[in-house]
Amino acid sequence: MSEQQWQSRTVEQQVRGTPTSDGAGVKLTRVLTQNLQRRLDPFLMLDEFRSDNPGDYIAGFPSHPHRGFETVTYMLAGRMRHRDSGGNEGLLASGGVQWMTAGRGVIHSEMPEQSDGLMHGFQLWINLPAARKMIPAAYRDIPAGDIPLLTGHDGATVKVIAGHYGAQAGVMQVLDTTPLYLDMQLPAGSSREVAITPGHNAFVYVYQGSVQIEGVAVAAQQMAILGNEGAGVRLHAATDVSLLLLSGRPLHEPIAQYGPFVMNSHAELEQAMADYQQGRLL
Incomplete structure (x- = not known):
């Protein structure tokens, strides 16, 4: 496609994350909040956690339930131990991804396996369609070495966690929402065009540095919501920059959330809470 034909999406809105805490008091930044769930359907939440102060993360995320969606935890630095009610256990280490489908229900914990040093990563929540909210729970640990890593002549790198980047398939392909999940490191002055599926x-x-998208500067700890017109997005690194690029197919279904449960109606939420309280979540 020629330069004249290729149209980049533009920045519709910028959002700065909100400091908060979750689990047993882990300090984090909530970037994608509940009021953006309709606009960024199928994505429900994005948190960034980053600290070299053990007091900010050492208490971790003790056992807690989920139903109705998927969680994707991507660790840049540090180690986290996962255990769940399905008997799964795994160590999420630097550069790795944990992809968990809560489905009809899972109770799990995510606890740090370090008492000092930097812990840095992200947790993303992706919705499930109504027809698949009650599927059996599933879990996959993906070590860093299994994630495709592309390196350009200019030193840029792209980790393809999900979806496709050009001809390169990501380590995860998800039919429900066909998410694209890229971690991109671009040196200052470099540019990339990334295709995004129409609609x-x-x-x-x-998460580090600054990027320009069609003349709009997006700084660290800023989320740029992209408009839906265009074949993809053109990224120009104003400085050395590290960023996540995500896209997904919207479900266009009602979203009902109460804490760790995401269903389609209030009645389904009440059922999820009752099932959890009565030991029938699984």
């Missing part, structure tokens, strides 16, 4: 909602989250 899919998309956003960029910068």
Whole structure:
């Protein structure tokens, strides 16, 4: 496609994350909040956790339930131990991904396996369609070495966690929402054009440095919600920049959330809470 024909999506809105805590008091930044769930359907939440102070993360995320969606935890630095009610256990280490489908229900814990040093990563929640919210829970640990890593002549790198980047398939392919999940490291002055499926909602989250998208600067700890017009997005690194690029197929279904349960109606939420309280979540 020629330069004249290729149209980049533009920045519709910028959002700065909100400091908060979760689990047993882990300090984090909530980037994608509940009020953006309709606009960024199928994405429900994005948190960034980053600290070299053990007091900010050492208490971890003790056992807690989920139903109705998928969680994707991507660790840049540090180690986290996962255990769940399905008998799964795994160590999420630097560069690795944990992809968990809560489905009809799972109770799990995520606890740090370090008492000092940097812990840095992200947790993303992706919705499940109504027809598949009650599927059996599933879990996959993906070590860093299994994630495709592309390196350009200019030193840029792209980790393809899910979806496709050009001809390169990501380590995860998800039929329900066909998410694209890229971690991109671009040196200052470099540019990349990334195709995004028409009709899919998309956003960029910068976690280090600054990027320009069609003349709009997006700084660190900023999320840029992309408009839906265009064949993809053109990224120009204003400085050395590290960013996440995500897109996904919207479900266009009602979203009902109460804490760790995401269903389609209030009645289904009440059922999820009753099932959890009575030991029938699984």
